[in-house]
Amino acid sequence: MSDARITLQAFFEQAREGKLVGIRCAGCGALAIPPRELCPECGHRQWAPTALSGDGEITSFTVIRIAPRGHAGEAPYAIAAVRLIEGVSLLGRIVDIPFEDLAIGRKVRFRPLRIHDRTAIGFGPV
């Protein structure tokens, strides 16, 4: 549709450089994580890229003790749901925060990770 389309690949290429890119609906201003074609709020198809701060707080978390084959040897590791200050949420791998310091409401900051040669979402201390 528009040239400003943020593909999944484009999102992760930018994330690898430390930049989180959201998309904002030209119709109603709703914010979303790409890729998305239609706005679920108003049905519009026009989105504009918008930089996200990467700052947010933990809304839930877990420590994975039994890992899938593709992450064998990495466990234990923590994963958290993080609500960014702009209002959208992402799941990420927690780095550089001891498990015992994890708590709902704790402030964290986006950090790009490379896990098995793929860019992945991480969060570390502010």
Place this chain on the structure above:
Amino acid sequence: MRRVAVIGVGTTKFGKHERTSAELFAEAAADALVDAAIPASRIQALYYGNVVGGETEKQLHTSPQAASVLGLPSIPTTRFETACASSHAAFRHAVMEVASGASDVVMVGGAERVLNVPTADSTEYFAYASDAAWEQTIGLTFPGVFALVARAHMHKHGTTEAQMAAVAVKNHKHGALNPKAQFQKEITLETVLSSARVADPLKLYDCCPFTDGGAALVLASEEVARRSRRPIWVLGSAAASDWMLLGDKRDLSRVPATERAAAAAYRQAGKRPEDVDVVELHDCFTIAEIVATEGLGLFEPGTGGLAAEKGWTSLGGKVPVNPSGGLKAKGHPIGATGAAQICEIVTQLRAEAGPRQVEGARTGLTHTLGGNTATVLVSLFGRE
């Protein structure tokens, strides 16, 4: 639309098998035909659930394979895949085929084989039902998904690990009464609370097992069902979805797809939560049962843990949940689970469940959840 009934049910023993998923389905299906007392030649279609056949058995195209092994190679058949809700999705579509008048007798089934691969591999394959780019990359597992739900529920409602453990204790107690259950032994709260950590706060005994097994049922139009021995009527069957990414879900302590599917199914059936006598629901993890009992309207939001702790969901309680032992003790062959839950409810409504019978059950409900809470199906059943 025409009324539709379940006229025959069959399941294999759940556990480890040295047979393919197609063989497991075929055994259950042949048993369902015997139970329905109709010849195989009456079956006009097969709606089939199978999830990780491509991974554990290197087998796609599993529905015609299943039909061939059963001995019905020429009927139309389609495989449904909505993660752990697959055969319940198959059921809903089969109901529509019969209700529409397109067919009079249709088979629904599902099967899964996973215990032929190591746990790290099955954990990996099941994780394929979460998002490849956002969730698999960080090592999210299915226990991890429900650990996030558990932590959010504990934070919002004060639900405790002991309340979650009470769900496992209750379902094992029920499973001990089910000769087809994978685990037929009772456990204690201490067993659960001291078991190995899988994804905090979930421990091994908060999690359902990996399971091989098959299940099948025969659906019939009212005209055919009237001539059968013990028809159990489909009162409603509804599906709902939710955002795929956990990050897009606003409140991890709830499963909105359960709430939407339940509302639609109750509306179709003209029933309310307080009308339900017996429930088979998707307790893939203990917290999942707690959240489901709330989402189905059986208990107020935030009180699902208390309900388990107080015995309100036990056999003999206010509304018995998972008299079969549930996914936790009966086992969870993911492609077969939705069909197997329906088999149990049909058995309960026929008053044929033996020591695990819910006395006087007239209305039953099944609830099946797929993957990262993005798919839910709810169906309601009743006696004449």
